[in-house]
Amino acid sequence: MADRAVAGFTLRPVAPAEQPALLALNNRHDGPVNAxxxxxxxxxxxDAFLAVGAWDARGTLLGLLVALGPEGPVHGPNHGWMRQNHPEAVYIDRIVVEPAAQGMGIGRALYAALAGVALEAGLxxxxxxxxxxxxNPESLAFHARLGFTAGGQAxxxxxxxxxxxLLAEAAPLAGPGPAHFLRSPAKRPCPAAPR
Ligand SMILES: CC(C)(COP(=O)(O)OP(=O)(O)OC[C@H]1O[C@@H](n2cnc3c(N)ncnc32)[C@H](O)[C@@H]1OP(=O)(O)O)[C@@H](O)C(=O)NCCC(=O)NCCS
Structure with missing residues (x-):
């Protein structure tokens, strides 16, 4: 499975066997994100457009991001709002970084990975x-720093x-180099058949 190493951590698509660890991290943050x-x-x-995790060199999970694309089932009223009002947007359903790993750039790297994958998909x-x-002032500050601006509330x-x-253009957030390998192999379009 392809991955991308960033200083101190590695990003890679989430394998089904890793879902319990991600779910546990998610549910430890019930409040900022829904359990x-x-x-x-x-x-x-x-259903995810991108489900990616960040791990340290010892294999400890440090962060997760799950995003939904412009097609496929709607997951909840907030995704529904985004689909209705900005159907072109890739919707970040959740991002969580372990408290001990916050401030290391993991959140920015997860968004850079998503932005790169989105741009490669024409989004x-x-x-x-x-x-x-x-x-959640920490998350508001984080998103403001990354260039997100308000689009409504409910x-x-x-x-x-x-x-x-909140909404942001993907291009300024994208990291250098290709990002499509961060998508789960199951999500990638089949390569064109040789002629
Ligand atoms: C919000 C969250 C994902 C940010 O992740 P992170 O890995 O700590 O963020 P980064 O280290 O990548 O920070 C990226 C930028 O945002 C800024 N930033 C991050 N948290 C900030 C805060 N609390 N106050 C001010 N700025 C902040 C950083 O200074 C950094 O700026 P820089 O890249 O220009 O130096 C993380 O704090 C978290 O998981 N919080 C709990 C769960 C949560 O609230 N999720 C979001 C639900 S909407």
Whole structure:
């Protein structure tokens, strides 16, 4: 499986056997991101445009990002808002970095990987939402630093959270070099048959 090494950590697509570790990391951050059941997380990963993790040299999981593309099933009302209002956007369903690894550039690297994959697929915009109430000022600061701007807000009917929708152009975020190898092999289009 291809991967991309960045200072101190490596990004690679998430294998099904790694999903429990990612789900555990996700569910330790219930609040900033919504907790999921194992079947719901497996379904999300199966539908994902990109599901990528960051690991250190010892194989410890440091971070995760799951994004949904402009096609496929809608996962929840926030994804629904993005699909309705910005159908061209790749939607970041969740990003989590272990507290001990925050501030190392992992979040930026995960977004750079997603932006690169999106651009290679002809998709130039990224979207997500961040909680306003209960507030998530760290995530708002992170997204502002990366160039995201507000596109709207709504209350999530599932839990009453007030969220702000954010959008950014992918091109300024993309890292150098190709990124498509970060997609799961199952997500890649088949190579053209030789003529
Ligand atoms: C938000 C989160 C993903 C950021 O990940 P990270 O790996 O710590 O972010 P990075 O180290 O890549 O930071 C990228 C940039 O954002 C800035 N930034 C990150 N967190 C910040 C904060 N709390 N305040 C101000 N700036 C911040 C960094 O300074 C950095 O700027 P630079 O690249 O110009 O130096 C991480 O804090 C996290 O997982 N939080 C808990 C879960 C969560 O809230 N997820 C998002 C839900 S919407």
């Amino acid at each position: 999921l059941t194992a079947p719901a997380f497996a379904s999300l990963c199966a 130039g915009r990224l979207g997500c939402e961040v909680n306003l109430d209960p507030p 209350t999530d009917p599932r839990n009453g959270k007030l969220v702000r929708y």
